[in-house]
Amino acid sequence: MPTLDQITKQALRALIPPPRLRLSEWIEREIVLPDGVSALPGPVRLWPFQREIADAIGDAEIERVTLVKPVRVGFTTLLTSALASFVANEPAPILCLLPAEADCREYMVSDIEPIFGASPALAAALSDERDESGRNTLLSRRFPGGSLKVVAAKAPRNLRRHNVRVLFMDEADGMESTAEGSPILLAERRTMSFPDRKIVLGSTPVHDETSHVLRAYAQSDARIYEVPCPDCEAMSELLWPDIVWDAGAPETARWRCPHCAAEVSERHKPDMVLAGHWRATRPEVQGHAGFRMNALISLHTNAAWGKLAVEFVQAKDDPTTLQTFVNTILGQGWRSAGDELAEDELMARAEPFGLAAVPAEVLAVTVGVDVQHDRLEVTYLGWTEGGTALVLGHRVIWGQYNAEETWVELDGLIGARFPHALGGKIGVDACAIVAGDGVSMHHVTAFATPRTRRKVLAIKGAPGNRPMI
Ligand SMILES: [Zn+2]
Known part of the structure; x- marks a missing residue:
């Protein structure tokens, strides 16, 4: 028997006409990147692996989307574009949670305002800076049918006042619990009154054991992006242990296919990524799409395999720089087992x-x-x-x-x-x-x-x- 909640969801869905475009298509049609925000100003072009993420965010059947993300894969633009689609197509109370106040200001000034301003479909939505209630501030905007607030996780008091249908949380692993509890749980609680709520949580993972984003990903359908080997055509996730290079020459880095052992050079990467697809490793999970990736699939020139290998060689001897590499490039949590300093400190405490x-x-x-x-x-x-x-x-x-x-x-x-x-x-x-x-x-x-x-x-x-x- 369906629950009241499910009936309400069905009823709501019946009232809302289905979107004519998938979210990825809408983004590429409507979102324009201005000079200064992107090295490639003009209409947004999503990378192949970004499209399904956008579509999952736009899919009414999916309540939660979790993104385990490295840097250099264009996430800020993707999230801002998805946020924009709610403002333009499904106006609702929207909350965007970021770790600190400075992150909120930076995000509003450097991303939301310029991208919304350059995109004709959005420019009108956020133009009424001084509405009659006078409640617009730097970090809050009202628009017909909804509002957008950008709130710092460090000030959870600000969370109490709002009930929201759409919740975006970025850099969740940078959010610390306060006396009032976990800002993530507090924010999620604000969505409870909306049966058609949407919760998008993304982060570069930090510590394996305490990572919010890794915990959420483990509860999701756990998708991985697989690409075909140009030699044997078998599908594989691009993983760091399969990157090899000539001794002493990390700039020669190649990907070694785990199926046929062919060594594949960087020039094949764009075609491989284009022909790749997401595969859910826990397809039995419904309503929670999780995406995990590392910088090896990035098509940015500064994420070429050879450049990443050079960075790795420079970083590997210092646990601090190595952790940064593991977190931000490999998109992995830092394991204390590989954390020499923590291990040594632990032993120093335990045994003299x-x-x-x-x-x-x-x-x-x-x-x-x-x-x-x-x-x-x-x-x-x-x-x-x-x-x-x-x-x-x-x-x-x-x-x-x-x-x-x-x-x-x-x-x-x-x-x-x-x-x-x-x-x-x-x-x-x-x-x-x-x-x-x-x-x-x-x-x-x-x-x-x-x-x-x-x-x-x-x-x-x-x-x-x-x-x-
Ligand atoms: Zn192969």
């Missing part, structure tokens, strides 16, 4: 020892290495006479498993010596390297075999504890 002060009872140090496609995870263990293992430290070497410099870096790490509590220094007595899969096994043995005398061994991964040497 580490590589900087190897305790007296440690007689030998061993290193375990786990090989992933984009990094090596290195764990140092200290062994006591009784056979107890103490975790002394953990390091992550960011780099391709098949790049020479990754293994040169490992060679340096296992050659290091550490101050021992009894005086002098202690080196690494043995090193076991676990190949993650058959693909990396060859590189592991190529590294280990010439170092057998230093007790560097390649071992096969097995669950549970393995006896050390």
